[in-house]
Amino acid sequence: MADTSLFTIFMDGVFIKNFLLIQFLGLCSFVGVTKDVKSASGMSGAVVFVMTMSATVSYLLYTYLLVPLKLEFLSLISFIVVIAALVQLVEFVVRKNIPALYRSLGIYLPLISTNCAVLGAVLLNVRSDYGFAQSVMFGFAAGLGYTIVMLMMSAIRERSTLVSIPSAIRGLPQAFLLALMLSMAFVNYFWVIPI
Known part of the structure; x- marks a missing residue:
C-alpha cells in the first residue's frame, strides 16, 4: 500500500471510507452536536485537528519507537494515550479562548x-x-470527511425545524433517518460497482 497516491488516500478518507456515513464510527457526536451549525463546525474543527495530529504523532511513535523496540503489542494503548493528550490540549485551548x-x-x-x-x-x-505523508493525509482527509458530513447534517437539522415533522420521528429517529439518506447518497454517488 506504500505506493498509493495522496489523491487516492484523500478521496478514501473524505468519501469512500467516510467514518460517519460509510463506516458508522463516531456517531455519538454526530447525533448529539449536529443540532446547529455553529456547534457542529466547532466540533469538526477539533476533530480535524485531533485526527491529523494523532495520525502524525502515532505514525512517528509506531515507526520509530514501537517497531524498533518490538513493542507493537502496545500500539493500541499508546495510540489512545496520544489521542487523549491531544484532546486535552484542544479542550484547554477551546475553554480558554472560546468559552x-x-x-x-x-x-x-x-x-x-x-x-x-x-x-x-x-x-x-x-x-x-502508509508512509508518513500518507498517514498525515489520511488523518486530515478523514477529519475533513467528518466535517463535511457534520456540516451537512447540522444544516439539514437546522432547516428541518422550520417544517412540520410528526412527533413520532422528531429528535433521534429523525437524525437517524437523515443519516440513512445521507449514507445512501454517499454510497450511491462515490462507489463505482463494476458490472
Whole structure:
C-alpha cells in the first residue's frame, strides 16, 4: 500500500471510507452536536485537528519507537494515550479562548478522546502500512470527511425545524433517518460497482 497516491488516500478518507456515513464510527457526536451549525463546525474543527495530529504523532511513535523496540503489542494503548493528550490540549485551548463554544459542545468535546473514528483513522494508517505523508493525509482527509458530513447534517437539522415533522420521528429517529439518506447518497454517488 506504500505506493498509493495522496489523491487516492484523500478521496478514501473524505468519501469512500467516510467514518460517519460509510463506516458508522463516531456517531455519538454526530447525533448529539449536529443540532446547529455553529456547534457542529466547532466540533469538526477539533476533530480535524485531533485526527491529523494523532495520525502524525502515532505514525512517528509506531515507526520509530514501537517497531524498533518490538513493542507493537502496545500500539493500541499508546495510540489512545496520544489521542487523549491531544484532546486535552484542544479542550484547554477551546475553554480558554472560546468559552461559548466550550459550553455549547458540553460533554462531546472530551468524548473525542473515546471517539472510535479518531482511533479508527490511526489504526487504518498502521494496517494500510502508509508512509508518513500518507498517514498525515489520511488523518486530515478523514477529519475533513467528518466535517463535511457534520456540516451537512447540522444544516439539514437546522432547516428541518422550520417544517412540520410528526412527533413520532422528531429528535433521534429523525437524525437517524437523515443519516440513512445521507449514507445512501454517499454510497450511491462515490462507489463505482463494476458490472
